[in-house]
Amino acid sequence: MLTITPYHFLILSILLVGVGFLGLLIRRNILLMLMSLELMLNGINIALITFSRVGNNLDGSIFVFFIMTVAAAEVAVGLALLVALFKKRRSVLSDDMALLKN
Amino acid sequence: MTSVDFLFWIFAILSVGGGVCMVFSKHPVSAAMFMIVSLVGVAALFVLLEAFFLAVLQVLVYAGAVMVLFLFIIMLLDVGPNASKQKITHLKTGMIGITGSLLLISTLILIVENGGGTSNFVHSELPMQATNSLEFSTNISAFGYGLMTKYMLPIQISGFMLLASMIGVIILSKRSSPHDDA
Numbered sequence: 001m002l003t004i005t006p007y008h009f010l011i012l013s014i015l016l017v018g019v020g021f022l023g024l025l026i027r028r029n030i031l032l033m034l035m036s037l038e039l040m041l042n043g044i045n046i047a048l049i050t051f052s053r054v055g056n057n058l059d060g061s062i063f064v065f066f067i068m069t070v071a072a073a074e075v076a077v078g079l080a081l082l083v084a085l086f087k088k089r090r091s092v093l094s095d096d097m098a099l100l101k102n
Numbered sequence: 103m104t105s106v107d108f109l110f111w112i113f114a115i116l117s118v119g120g121g122v123c124m125v126f127s128k129h130p131v132s133a134a135m136f137m138i139v140s141l142v143g144v145a146a147l148f149v150l151l152e153a154f155f156l157a158v159l160q161v162l163v164y165a166g167a168v169m170v171l172f173l174f175i176i177m178l179l180d181v182g183p184n185a186s187k188q189k190i191t192h193l194k195t196g197m198i199g200i201t202g203s204l205l206l207i208s209t210l211i212l213i214v215e216n217g218g219g220t221s222n223f224v225h226s227e228l229p230m231q232a233t234n235s236l237e238f239s240t241n242i243s244a245f246g247y248g249l250m251t252k253y254m255l256p257i258q259i260s261g262f263m264l265l266a267s268m269i270g271v272i273i274l275s276k277r278s279s280p281h282d283d284a
Contacts (some may be wrong), residue, residue: 004110009151010214012114016121018145018207023125025199026191031130031176035137038168038194039121042144049153058236058245064156065249068163070258075168076157080274092181094255 006016009047015032030085031102043072110150129191130176134169141165207274225262 016039023036045064052060086092120140127133127240141164148157191199236248 005106007214008110008114011148011211012118012147014210014214015118016140016206017210018203019118019121019125021164021206022199022203023121025202027125028191028195029181031128031172031179031181032190033124033233035124035133037173039124039139039140039190042117042141042164045156046144046147046151049148049151049156052238053151053153054214056238058238058244059108059252060249061156061238062253063244064153065245066253066256066260068156068159069264072163072168073264075171075210076271077267077274079171083150083175083178084274086179092179093125 006050006054010047013043013045013047013050016040017048018043023056028095030082030092030094030097033094034075034082038071041067106150109146112151113143113146114176116140126190130181133174134172134176137172138165138169141169154240155245170228 020036020038020040020043023039024033027033027036046065048060048064049069052058052064082092085097089096117140120138120143121137124133124136124140127136141160144162145157145165148154148160236252237244239245
């Protein structure tokens with residue numbers, strides 16, 4: 001049987017969520033921020049499938065299926081919003097979206 | 103060290119390394135390529151967890167549809183040359199971001215180490231005895247059975263949500279045209 005334990009998978013999922021969170025915080029490009037969001041969702045998916053496998057319960061895997069559906073819809077709407085914003089501002093950097101500042 | 107361990111370490115390094123390269127790459131197109139590497143690594147980890155259907159779905163939906171959409175938008179907006187000249191972040195934002203994400207990672211690891219009370223199941227072997235009526239299965243038919251019985255309402259709602267997002271995207275892309283009077 002495997003010598004890799006669920007612990008390894010959970011640590012890996014935490015690392016993926018952390019790297020995605022880092023990208024979400026530090027990047028100025030909104031496209032890259034959306035990609036980091038996808039990375040965080042992937043980390044969560046790994047944790048869900050690990051728990052699903054350990055607990056011998058299919059609910060976690062089915063939840064991953066729904067997360068994938070929502071993520072695909074979210075990317076489509078987010079990128080459409082980004083294109084609309086780019087047509088108005090000619091920029092995809094979050095620094096230029098400072099209308100309420102000052 | 104068995105071959106499964108070896109594969110786990112390869113794909114773990116591939117997925118996390120791809121993510122780190124994605125976060126720190128200057129050009130958006132190369133960031134998208136690193137993201138595809140990371141997503142395929144995650145799909146391989148799904149295979150190691152014996153969630154074969156979800157691994158196929160991961161490659162089809164994420165590495166296929168979502169990343170193609172990202173690349174298409176990058177090409178459409180043509181943000182590559184401008185964005186790659188500038189720095190990816192400010193120094194202050196970078197410091198705050200690294201501190202914040204290290205805080206998040208350490209907190210989550212602490213929860214995994216200490217959580218679950220007395221039953222320290224995360225260090226146990228992978229297969230355990232059945233506890234629920236809907237058991238984990240590598241079979242797609244079990245998946246479909248679960249979706250069509252226990253999760254009938256959620257799958258209808260997610261279908262409706264996909265329809266709503268499709269209509270929303272169509273309206274957004276119509277409204278943003280300059281010759282809009284209606």
